[in-house]
Amino acid sequence: TDSSGRFAFCQSPPAFHVVAATAMDTGLVPAWSLDHSRQELAMHLVLGPATKLAVRVQDEEGVALAGCEVRVYDLAQETSVVARVRTDELGRAAVSVPAAYHLAFLSPDHDHLHAWQFDRAAGASPVELEVRLPRGSDSRGLLVDEAGAPLGGLLVSAWDERAGWHWNGFAKSDELGNWVLPAHRGTTRFHVVDLDGHFVALERT
Secondary structure, eight states: OOTTSOOOOSSOOSEEEEEEOOSSOOSBOOEEEEEEETTOOOOOOOOOBOEEEEEEEEETTSOBOTTOEEEEEETTTTTEEEEEEEOOTTSEEEEEEOSEEEEEEEOSSSSBOOEEEEEEETTOSOSEEEEEEOBOEEEEEEOBOTTSOBOOSOEEEEEEESSSEEEEEEEEOOTTSEEEEEEOSSSEEEEEEOTTOOEEEEEEO
């Protein structure tokens, strides 16, 4: 952008998305603008204020998890990812968050489960958020229709019942309908949706 905040594209594809972000930590949340065409003459992007949030990620025994990816989803921008960092060797990271957001903690290995925290508000306590990722075990399944034919290309997600439902991750069924993903060892729900996000089935184990 120039000194007045204006920008222009010399060349652009027929359809595209636009993201605006500052090169330095200026306390502003990146702005996304989706589904534009080259015929549009102008667009307006607003970078909102951000709040710093410190996070600490550990396993069930309190051992720091380095390399865990922390993602911030801005609820005001069609749940766009506006920040993504990885924890250091102490399991710590700092991210800038918007006024309302989701947090995702993606395990650095196959042994630990992912975790989500939904509908958070900036400024909510504690100042340092501590998250623990438990170990999981592989769950396997087979998707078939009523006639017994395999259902490939569907998304299976696992949710466990630890003090409220926690998302563990997802997997895509192969052409034979088989799927495998790490899940919690306790009560787990498996949701099945198609690639358009339409609900297909629910199984609880």
